[in-house]
Amino acid sequence: MKKGLILLFTGNGKGKTTAALGLALRAMGHHFKICMIQFIKGSWQCGELEALKRFEDLMEIHVMGRGFTWKSDDFNKDKQAAQTAWQFAKQMIASEKYQIIILDELTHIIKLKMIDEKEIVAALCAKPKDLHVIITGRDASELLVDAADLVTEMQAVKHPFKAGIKAQKGIEF
């Protein structure tokens, strides 16, 4: 059996968004069209955004969130931005224009109760048959895990910040 998968990269370790981008890269080698929607905007993506300019024919990136919501100054504005992003994501999912859609940091939007989880899972389950959807973010909810075909939990075994090493260019951002 072959079908479009729902893939979930979760856990507290490093490598969730990077694994999604690695998969995008692999798929673009097969000329797949990809749409990535970032639900939380952060300056750390500047490296990827720059590199992915070489794939403008195959990959679209929509940075739609309002910044790091866990440091939010205005929950309502964040919620509104998340809802706009989600409406857009639903359109992209239904559009049949892409082979892969990446919903980056979607788990946070669910955790912060900005969008109803059941609505999200229903939309994922109603996706076009051949479309792959990749979801990233820590603290994935049980419903999301149930809906996914593949779940990898990235567990931080060891992290350099704990040893006093700073975030640095090319690695963290």
Next chain:
Amino acid sequence: MKKGLILLFTGNGKGKTTAALGLALRAMGHHFKICMIQFIKGSWQCGELEALKRFEDLMEIHVMGRGFTWKSDDFNKDKQAAQTAWQFAKQMIASEKYQIIILDELTHIIKLKMIDEKEIVAALCAKPKDLHVIITGRDASELLVDAADLVTEMQAVKHPFKAGIKAQKGIEF
């Protein structure tokens, strides 16, 4: 403190090599030079190899292994190929030509006792100060975990093969 890191992506889950490639992509956005050495050759990389042709100015890929060693027809030939790959890797590490070196599936070479683990760890610890080294592969040994600055364990929570879904283009290869 800033320094070149040893990063290890291990565990039985999907996303180890893909996370390494995602990191490479991020770093290439900052014009880092990257050298990737694959210790086990497999047909599944065709998507990435094709896509990464767009980064020929920044990234070199050396496929050096002999195939899937766990289905090996000739252990001695595999061991010889692994040792050639490792000698090459050591040269690249010492060359100071790159900001990142990826040693893909290196853990297997250690596990299969094709190269002495202590020699590998010693070479990693003696790397140029600013160089980042990314190591991927399941069953990382304790010495390797100790030597690494960052370790993420990719744990398979759920895998589509178990549900009877086949490996498919753009996702698994």
